[in-house]
Amino acid sequence: MHVNLTDDELAFQEEVRTFFREQYPADIRAKQDNGVQLTREDYVRWQKILHQRGWAAINWPVEYGGTGWTPVQKYLFENEIAMANAPDMVPFGVKMVAPIIYTFGSEEQKKRFLPDTLASNIWWCQGYSEPGSGSDLASLKTRADRAGDHYVINGTKTWTTLGHFADWIFCLVRTNSDVARRQEGISFVLVDMQTPGVTVRPIITIEGEREVNEVHFENVKVPVENLVGEEGKGWTYGKLLLQHERTNIAGVARSKYRLSKLREIMAQSVHGGTPLAENKNFARKLAAVEIDLQALEFTELRTLAAVAVGKAPGPESSILKIKGTEIQQALDTLFMEAAGYYALPNLPQQFTAEYPVDERTGFGSETLSALRYFNNRKASIYGGSNEIQKNIVSKHVLGL
Ligand SMILES: Cc1cc2nc3c(=O)[nH]c(=O)nc-3n(C[C@H](O)[C@H](O)[C@H](O)COP(=O)(O)OP(=O)(O)OC[C@H]3O[C@@H](n4cnc5c(N)ncnc54)[C@H](O)[C@@H]3O)c2cc1C
Numbered sequence: 001m002h003v004n005l006t007d008d009e010l011a012f013q014e015e016v017r018t019f020f021r022e023q024y025p026a027d028i029r030a031k032q033d034n035g036v037q038l039t040r041e042d043y044v045r046w047q048k049i050l051h052q053r054g055w056a057a058i059n060w061p062v063e064y065g066g067t068g069w070t071p072v073q074k075y076l077f078e079n080e081i082a083m084a085n086a087p088d089m090v091p092f093g094v095k096m097v098a099p100i101i102y103t104f105g106s107e108e109q110k111k112r113f114l115p116d117t118l119a120s121n122i123w124w125c126q127g128y129s130e131p132g133s134g135s136d137l138a139s140l141k142t143r144a145d146r147a148g149d150h151y152v153i154n155g156t157k158t159w160t161t162l163g164h165f166a167d168w169i170f171c172l173v174r175t176n177s178d179v180a181r182r183q184e185g186i187s188f189v190l191v192d193m194q195t196p197g198v199t200v201r202p203i204i205t206i207e208g209e210r211e212v213n214e215v216h217f218e219n220v221k222v223p224v225e226n227l228v229g230e231e232g233k234g235w236t237y238g239k240l241l242l243q244h245e246r247t248n249i250a251g252v253a254r255s256k257y258r259l260s261k262l263r264e265i266m267a268q269s270v271h272g273g274t275p276l277a278e279n280k281n282f283a284r285k286l287a288a289v290e291i292d293l294q295a296l297e298f299t300e301l302r303t304l305a306a307v308a309v310g311k312a313p314g315p316e317s318s319i320l321k322i323k324g325t326e327i328q329q330a331l332d333t334l335f336m337e338a339a340g341y342y343a344l345p346n347l348p349q350q351f352t353a354e355y356p357v358d359e360r361t362g363f364g365s366e367t368l369s370a371l372r373y374f375n376n377r378k379a380s381i382y383g384g385s386n387e388i389q390k391n392i393v394s395k396h397v398l399g400l
Helices: 007-023 026-034 040-052 071-083 091-104 107-118 234-249 252-268 280-308 316-343 366-380 386-397
Strands: 124-127 143-147 150-157 168-174 186-192 198-204 210-223
Touching: 007 071, 026 040, 071 252, 071 280, 091 107, 091 124, 091 168, 091 186, 091 234, 143 168, 150 168, 150 186, 168 234, 186 210, 186 234, 234 316, 252 280, 252 316, 280 316, 316 366, 316 386
Parallel strands: 124 168
Antiparallel strands: 143 150, 150 210, 168 186, 198 210
């Protein structure tokens, strides 16, 4: 798509591009490019570099440390971070819990959590889902019983992404079971992961990595001041947070970067003696994804513009989530197709920065495509599965 940029916007784009060229650490970039898992330290180091530049929270209000950027500036920034293949801010703090804290939290909570979240001194994780409560989240059973000046929490959260790195978890918990609707009686509570009774257990995903966890709460004492907003109103806050989360999942700029990589691979690869670039069927599929991606980019820009004038992302965030993840998975499939049989070897040792390319791994990126493919089956599930998003679109967008 073509955005006609003003001179100021072009200068801004150049400033951001130069920043990524000069400040993005080469060792982290090498890991990203080679599919090596980043450590907690890698994420935090990079996020602190962004924070020092004042670019950690591009969507926050300026009064709390946001950038005050226009939608076009945000769009340009997202493009540059993706084109540099630099990690995004881990979403749970800056993008998810912080908007809830600055919108509904007490002054004390804002002071206590916002600066440290912005500076990546706190790592947050998200405690919504439970065994048996994912799509049907309102059926959640983790209880927070009031006992004087604290709550006592008991229950299990699951699929907690990077919970093993986290200092704090934001949770939806049941504070009242005696309610007419299940959505009532749910509260939004912040829990220090170091509190006695909190246990984190790994869940290993299909490609063999630790990314998600179970988090168990056994008589965990949490001070009442860690309740955000009003008791029993957690469902309302939680839903708003999910809309922020879904907008974020669309990943348009990342998909554009991956599409450009796919074009590079296409130019280099030879399948059965024929250059992949001459494979018309592959080229047609690639073009179809590219067209979908351009259309989604327009939708994302419209949403960004709405958010910029103070509107919360609405049910259209579900459209971004569905289409964005479908495109991501279509790209995964094309990477697998381009890799051919090089996608098959399982050589965990190659995902270290030092591993030399050898004949089993093609150009080096091919086996990574299988890991990505398997890992990214999650994209159409997390943040609320795509089937559920289609229900939301049919009800709230199409009015069916
Ligand atoms: C990798 C990964 C990371 C995640 N990270 C987090 C996290 O950090 N924190 C967190 O709280 N949660 C997290 N989740 C949980 C995620 O939000 C849930 O998995 C998701 O909401 C789906 O719930 P479920 O797994 O219980 O599936 P279910 O609700 O059991 O659904 C199973 C299938 O049935 C379909 N289905 C269910 N109900 C309907 C319906 N009414 N209409 C049509 N179809 C329906 C679903 O779409 C799905 O295909 C993560 C999940 C994954 C996979």
